Amino acid sequence: MELSSKDREGFHVVEVHGNILVGDVDSFEMYLKSLKSRNVLKIAVEMSQVDSIVSGAIGALMGLADELEAMGGRLVLLTPNVKVLNVFRRMGLDQVFRIYDSEEETRRSFS
Amino acid sequence: MLDKWKKEREAAKLREWLTGTLAANPAWSVVAGRTQWICPLCGLVGATFQARTELLDKVGAHLEACPVFKEGTRGPKFTKDQLDLKARFLEVKALVLSNPLWQQRDSRGRWFCPYCLRDSEVQIPLDGKINLDIIDKMHVHIESCFAYDHGRGQPKTLADLQRTIQAHDAVAKLEVQVKQKIAATPVWRVRDAKGSWVCPYCRQVLLSINASSMITLTETAPVQISMHLVNHCAGYRSKREPAATAQELEAIFKPAAPPVLASATAAAAAAAAAAAASAEADANSATRILTDQLMQKMKKEMAEIRAEVQVDKSARLGLEEARKKQMQMLPELPKLPGLDFHVIYKPCSTVAGDFYDFPRVSEDEIGILIGDVSGHGIEAGIVMALVRKVISIHAKGKSSPKATMVASNADIYPDLDRSTFATVSYCVLNLKTRELRMTRAGHNPILLFNPARSPSLLSFEPKGMAVGVDKGLRFEATLEESACDLQRGDMLLFFTDGISETANAQKEEFGIDRVKEELNQYGGHEAKYLLHMLDMNVAEFRGAERELEDDITIIGIKVK
Numbered sequence: 117m118e119l120s121s122k123d124r125e126g127f128h129v130v131e132v133h134g135n136i137l138v139g140d141v142d143s144f145e146m147y148l149k150s151l152k153s154r155n156v157l158k159i160a161v162e163m164s165q166v167d168s169i170v171s172g173a174i175g176a177l178m179g180l181a182d183e184l185e186a187m188g189g190r191l192v193l194l195t196p197n198v199k200v201l202n203v204f205r206r207m208g209l210d211q212v213f214r215i216y217d218s219e220e221e222t223r224r225s226f227s
Numbered sequence: 228m229l230d231k232w233k234k235e236r237e238a239a240k241l242r243e244w245l246t247g248t249l250a251a252n253p254a255w256s257v258v259a260g261r262t263q264w265i266c267p268l269c270g271l272v273g274a275t276f277q278a279r280t281e282l283l284d285k286v287g288a289h290l291e292a293c294p295v296f297k298e299g300t301r302g303p304k305f306t307k308d309q310l311d312l313k314a315r316f317l318e319v320k321a322l323v324l325s326n327p328l329w330q331q332r333d334s335r336g337r338w339f340c341p342y343c344l345r346d347s348e349v350q351i352p353l354d355g356k357i358n359l360d361i362i363d364k365m366h367v368h369i370e371s372c373f374a375y376d377h378g379r380g381q382p383k384t385l386a387d388l389q390r391t392i393q394a395h396d397a398v399a400k401l402e403v404q405v406k407q408k409i410a411a412t413p414v415w416r417v418r419d420a421k422g423s424w425v426c427p428y429c430r431q432v433l434l435s436i437n438a439s440s441m442i443t444l445t446e447t448a449p450v451q452i453s454m455h456l457v458n459h460c461a462g463y464r465s466k467r468e469p470a471a472t473a474q475e476l477e478a479i480f481k482p483a484a485p486p487v488l489a490s491a492t493a494a495a496a497a498a499a500a501a502a503a504a505s506a507e508a509d510a511n512s513a514t515r516i517l518t519d520q521l522m523q524k525m526k527k528e529m530a531e532i533r534a535e536v537q538v539d540k541s542a543r544l545g546l547e548e549a550r551k552k553q554m555q556m557l558p559e560l561p562k563l564p565g566l567d568f569h570v571i572y573k574p575c576s577t578v579a580g581d582f583y584d585f586p587r588v589s590e591d592e593i594g595i596l597i598g599d600v601s602g603h604g605i606e607a608g609i610v611m612a613l614v615r616k617v618i619s620i621h622a623k624g625k626s627s628p629k630a631t632m633v634a635s636n637a638d639i640y641p642d643l644d645r646s647t648f649a650t651v652s653y654c655v656l657n658l659k660t661r662e663l664r665m666t667r668a669g670h671n672p673i674l675l676f677n678p679a680r681s682p683s684l685l686s687f688e689p690k691g692m693a694v695g696v697d698k699g700l701r702f703e704a705t706l707e708e709s710a711c712d713l714q715r716g717d718m719l720l721f722f723t724d725g726i727s728e729t730a731n732a733q734k735e736e737f738g739i740d741r742v743k744e745e746l747n748q749y750g751g752h753e754a755k756y757l758l759h760m761l762d763m764n765v766a767e768f769r770g771a772e773r774e775l776e777d778d779i780t781i782i783g784i785k786v787k
Contacts, residue, residue: 137730138776168736170728170777171650175601178696179646207650207669208692208705 119147124219127158127226129194133165136173145176148191152180157189160222163196169203181213190214194222238287245287254303259314260321267303267310268295272317312370315378319366323357328385329365330357334396338365341382342374344391348753367716368751370678394457401453409444413473416444422574424448425476426455427469428462437573440557447571451759556612561585561593563658567785569754571762573725574778580607581723581778582615586622591659594622594631597782598651598670598694599723606647614639614649614694628653628666629708636668636694636702643695650693652721661713661786666706669693671727674720674743675711676750684747687711717786718750718757725779726761729769737768754783 117140118133128151136144151159161177163169181191192214196204204210216222249255254267264282266273266289273293274285290296295304305313323329328341330351338349338361349364351357374380408415417425419432422439436451437443456463560568570583580600588594596618600607614635621634632653639649650669656662665673668691675685689707696702713719722742729737745764749757758781765779 135730135734135736137734137736138728168728171599171601171648171724175646175648178648179644182645206671206688207648207696208690208702209669209696211692211701211705212696 117144119144121151124160124223126223127160128156129160129162129219129222131162131165135167136169138170138172141170141172141176144173145180148176148180152183152187152189157184157187158226159184159189159191160194160216160219161191162194163200164194167197167199169200171207174204174207174209178209178212190226192216192222192225194219241287241290242283245283245290249283249286252303254305254307254310257307257310257314259317263314263317264289265310265313265317266290266293266295267305268300269293270305270310270313315369316363316366318378319369320359320362323362323365328382328388330355331385331388331392333392333399335399339388339392339395340365340368340372340374341388342369342380343372343748344374344383344388345749345752346395346756347751367678372751397457398450398453401456402449405449405452405456406445409449414469414471414476417473417476424452426452426460426462427471427476428456429460430462430471430476437571439574443572447755447759450755451763558584563593565787566658567754567787569758569783571758571779571781573762573775573780575725575775579778580611581725581780582611583721583780583782584615584619586619588622588626588655589624592626592655592657594619594628595654595656595719595721595782595784596622596651597721597723597780598649599725599778599780600649601647610643610647610649613642614651618651618653622653622655626655626657626664627708628655628664629706631655632666632668632691632694632706633699633703636697637699639695640698648693648695650724656713662710663713663719664708664710665689666708667691668702668706669696671722671724671739674746675717676720676746677714677717678751679714679716684743684750685711686743713786715786716751718746718754719782719784719786720746720750720757721780721782722761723778723780725775725777726765726781728777729765729779730776731768732770732773737765741768754785758783 117136119130120133121128121130123129130148130151132144148159148161159180177191177193184191193204194216195218196215201210201215204213204215214225216225252267257265257267259265259272262275262277263272264274264276264286265271266286268290273289274282276282276285303310319329331339331341332351333339333346336350336353337346338351339346347365347368349361349368351361369375372380405415414427416438417427418438419425422437424433424436424438424444425431426433433451433455436448436455438448462469557572560570562568568585572579572581572583574581582596582598582600584594584596586594586596596615598611598614598618600610600614617638618631618635621631621638625631625634632651648669650671652665652667652670652673654663654665654673657664665687667673667687667689670691670693673687675687677683687709689709691706692702694702720742727737727739727742731737742761745761746757749760761781762779769775
C-alpha cells in the first residue's frame with residue numbers, strides 16, 4: 117500500500133494505492149492521524165485503486181472520522197470500487213460513512 | 228384387413244413422431260452407459276440396445292407397454308437434468324458392481340473415491356457386499372466430486388488408489404500412537420513461541436499444526452502430526468524414536484529476547500566488559516578512585532537494566548498468562564446426537580480477538596456464535612471476552628438471534644471506542660425441528676454445502692451492521708434474521724477474516740471464493756477433515772515461511 121495526498125478547494129484528498137492489508141494498518145492510521153495533527157479536518161479518502169481493506173483499517177477510519185467530527189471536521193470516502201464497497205456493505209458501514217462518486221460531489225458536501 | 232391397415236398406419240405415425248422426438252427433444256435421448264435408454268415418461272430403463280440402429284424399434288416397443296405413454300402423456304415427465312442424474316446413477320451402479328476400482332475401502336471400512344482419491348463417510352461392510360443404499364451414497368459423493376466432474380474426469384489407477392488407502396491406514400494407526408506419545412512424552416509437546424508444533428524427528432516448526440494448548444494438541448494436532456510424519460518427515464522414515472530431547476528442542480526454538488532488551492543487554496555487557504578491561508588496566512594504577520567511580524556507575528547502569536529486564540519479563544509472563552487463560556476459557560464442543568461439531572482456533576498474537584461459543588439457549592435450542600474484534604493483541608482480547616460473554620448471557624431463553632444481538636449491542640456499544648467494533652455471526656439451531664435462524668452483524672457469510680441440495684452450496688448473507696458501531700436504532704433496523712431447515716448431509720461453515728483475508732507473498736487475498744471452493748471440495752467429508760484441509764490450504768497459500776497476521780477461527784458443523 118502506498119499513500120499520497122493532495123489539497124483540494126476546502127478539503128484534503130488522501131489517495132490510497134494498493135490493498136490495505138493487516139501489515140499496512142499501523143502506517144495507514146499514522147498517516148491519517150498526522151493529517152489531523154496538522155489540523156487537516158476535512159478529509160476524503162480516495163479508494164478507487166483499493167481492492168481489499170482489512171477490518172483494522174476500517175477501525176482506523178472509523179476512529180478518525182469520530183475524532184474529526186468532534187473537532188468540527190469530517191472524513192468521507194471517495195470512489196471506492198465495488199469490492200471495497202461490498203466490504204463496507206457487508207459490515208453495514210455504508211450507512212456510517214458518507215461515500216461520494218466524484219471530487220465535485222465531495223467538494224459540495226464539505227462546503 | 229382394415230384393422231391391420233389401421234394398426235400399421237398408427238405404427239407408422241408413431242414411428243414418424245418418435246423419430247422427430249428422439250432427434251429434437253434432449254430429454255428423449257438420455258442413455259446410460261451407451262446401452263440403456265431411459266424413458267422420459269416413466270423414468271425407467273426403457274430399452275437396452277447394442278447398436279444405435281436398434282434404438283427406434285426398442286423405444287417403440289417400450290412405449291407400447293409404458294403406463295405413462297398409455298395414459299396419453301407425450302411430453303416428458305422428467306427433465307433432461309433429472310434423467311442425466313439417473314443415467315449417472317446407473318453408470319455408477321454398474322461400475323461399483325463390476326469394477327474393483329470402485330470397491331476399495333480402508334481398514335475402517337471407509338470407501339475411497341477412485342476419482343478424487345479421498346476417503347468418504349460411505350461404509351463398505353467387512354464382507355464387501357455392496358447394496359443399493361451404499362451405491363446411492365457413493366453416487367451422492369460422485370455428484371459433487373470435483374475430480375469426477377460430472378463424468379468428464381478420469382479415474383485414477385487401482386495401484387494409486389491402493390497406495391492412498393495404505394497411507395490413510397498408516398496415518399489412522401499412527402494417530403493413536405501419536406496421542407499416546409503426546410500424553411506421555413515431553414518431547415512430543417514442544418512448541419515454538421507462537422504455539423506451533425515442533426517435530427522431534429526433523430526438528431522443523433510446523434506452522435499449520437497448532438500446539439498452543441493441550442486441547443488443540445490432543446484434539447486436532449494428532450491427525451496433522453501423523454500426516455506430516457507419514458507423508459513429509461524424512462527423520463521419521465527411520466522409524467526410530469526421536470533422538471532429540473525436549474530440552475534440546477526448546478533450546479533451539481526458545482523465543483528471542485525483544486530487540487530493545489537485546490541491545491540494552493548488549494550495551495550493558497559491553498559496558499561491563501569495558502569496565503572490567505578498564506579495571507584491569509587500572510589495577511596497578513594510582514587512579515583507583517576513578518576506577519571505583521566507573522565501577523559504581525557501571526553497577527548502577529546494570530541495576531537499571533536488570534530492573535528493565537524484570538519489568539519486561541513480567542509483562543511478557545503476564546501476556547503469556549493471559550493467552551493461557553484465554554485458551555483455557557475456550558468453550559467445549561457440543562456433543563449432540565446427529566450433529567458433528569469441529570473448531571480450529573489459532574490466535575496470531577499472544578492474545579486473540581477472535582471468539583466463538585455455543586451458548587445453550589433452551590432445552591431444545593443451541594446458539595452458534597463466532598466473531599472477530601477489529602485489531603488484535605491485548606486490547607482486542609479484552610473486548611472479545613466482553614462481547615462473547617454479553618452475547619452468551621443475552622442468548623439464554625431467546626429463540627430469536629436478532630433479539631439477542633440487539634440486546635447485546637446495546638450493552639456493548641457504550642464500552643467500545645469508535646475504532647473498535649466486532650463482526651459477529653450468531654445463529655440459533657432448534658435441535659428438534661432442525662431450523663437454523665441466522666443473523667450476521669457485519670461478519671463473513673455463513674456457508675452451507677450439501678451435494679443433495681440444488682444448488683449444493685448456499686451462502687447466507689442476511690444484512691447487519693457490526694456490533695459496537697451504532698447505539699441501537701440503526702443496528703436494529705438493519706439487522707435481518709433469516710432461516711433455513713437443515714437436513715442430513717448439510718455442512719455448515721463459519722469462519723473469521725483470518726481465513727478470507729490471509730494474503731500470500733504477492734499480497735493476493737485467499738478470499739471468500741476460495742473458501743467456497745474448499746467447501747465444495749471437502750464439504751462431503753467429516754467436519755474435522757474439511758477444517759483440517761481448509762486450514763492447511765490457507766497456510767500453504769500464505770507460504771510456510773510467513774507468519775499468521777490475523778487470528779483464525781473456523782467452525783464446521785455436519786448434520787448426520
